[in-house]
Amino acid sequence: MDHIAEEINRDPVEVRMVNYRLQDNDLPKLVPMFLEKINYKERQERIKEFNKLNRWKKRGMKLNNMAFPTAYLGNYGALVSVYHGDGSVVVNIGGIEIGQGIFTKMAQVAAFEFDIPVETVSIIPCLNFATPNTFATASSITSECCAYAVIRCCDQIKARLAPFRAARPQASWREIVFEADAQGVSLQANYLTSDNDPRLINYSIFGIAVTEVEVDILTGTKWIVRADIFEDAGRSLNPGIDVGQVEGAFVMAISLWLIEDIVYNEHTGELYTDRTWTYKVIGAKDIPYDFRVFLRRKRPNPVGILGSKAVGEPPGCLGYVVVESLRDAIEASHRDSGYDTKYVCLEVPVNVESLIEAADVKLEEFVLY
Known part of the structure; x- marks a missing residue:
């Protein structure tokens, strides 16, 4: 030009x-x-x-x-675990932290979805036996795809907690997850993104x-x-x-x-x-x-x-x-x-x-x- x-x-x-x-x-x-x-x-x-x-x-x-x-491509996995004792959350993602701040962003995403302090969330490095078959950390879309996977995991857990929240609307997050665990509700969820997902545009x-x-x-x-x-x-x-x-x-x-x-x-x-x-x-x-x-x-x-x-x-x-x-x-x-x-x-x-x-x-x- x-x-x-x-x-x-x-x-x-x-x-x-x-x-x-x-x-x-x-x-x-x-x-x-x-x-x-x-x-x-x-x-x-x-x-x-x-x-x-x-x-x-x-x-x-x-x-x-x-x-x-x-261009969304490849699969990115996430595993989100909520601990009943103190309500803390641990997130494992398939993306690798290479200085782009993906761990910080994923902690923010989980905290936002659960409406809890970000200090409650911990991120652990990628483990192939927890989030296998993940695509390369590349193409500028890793953070987004991992965030999407974390959101879908949180959605699953929130759906399981919804009856307890409805029954006790004033209860704290810690009280809700403690009671759900006592009732045998799984507080862990995983998700794997796909470039065939119509929601990824x-x-x-x-x-x-x-x-x-x-x-x-x-x-x-x-x-x-x-x-x-x-x-x-x-x-x-x-x-x-x-x-x-x-x-x-x-x-x-x-x-x-x-x-x-x-x-x-x-x-x-x-x-x-x-x-x-x-x-x-x-x-x-x-x-x-x-x-x-x-x-x-x-x-x-x-x-x-x-x-x-x-x-x-x-x-x-x-x-x-x-x-x-x-x-x-x-x-x-x-x-x-x-x-x-x-x-x-x-x-x-x-x-x-x-x-x-x-x-x-x-x-x-x-x-x-």
Whole structure:
């Protein structure tokens, strides 16, 4: 879209707006609202003024957006056990905790379904003999599918407890489960999701990212001045976790575009960049200096689990925006050099060499005054 916009001398946002799909797409109304929120036009003018006053440092700012389709696949199991002695709840799920906060979310889901304090719920790691035949923890839908399985387990237990609750509406949770156990009622339930379940309906996730960057034309060093990211998480199960997921996915993505390189032996085909010494994400001082993440408010997903949407991988699609922002900065340098280039070829990963080559400063410009 940016390339097309430059060739026809139009604003890239305008080109996007007239080319959005008409069905299942919230971007046409979200993009203008988001750009107004982050003062996009005013910042564009400030960048133009900065570039006019600085020959060897240039700034650029661009937008990227996404409509990410989800797809439920595979089976995810859950086993929920309520203990009659103190009313505590233990949840076992097929999903693996790998830093995405799934254990915290599942504790919240169980506590919400049973209407008990979240401190009452404990999560134990995946055990194959408790929740067998579970699909991989992947594709950004594990938390949702496990939450769905936990909800179905809780529904079974609540149905068994319903007669006791009806008979003693003022009784505490602990009293209800104690009496149910005394009457021989099972306080354990399991459930296995299926991608054939008609209640699991696919949907789209919308996101927008704008990055402002600064490039030192002489050295090729770069600085991500600011990143604004909008993520449609539906009614987030845990906003703190989901903001972290957005930040992490975006940093992984910009690491891909800025430093990930495939280096191999041209004679043997041996891959040299195959381990952590040669394959890294950007460091703490290289992430956006001003990093802002906004979750969509008051818009539950009508077909999502408790109104939520998947968060893990989708924000990674927005990371390419940093490449276009760097290209914007290099094009500002090109104009100062007198080039008539509408769209600069910027090789990825966008490292020092890539930026210096793309800037292609003319020799006669290197003058000491």
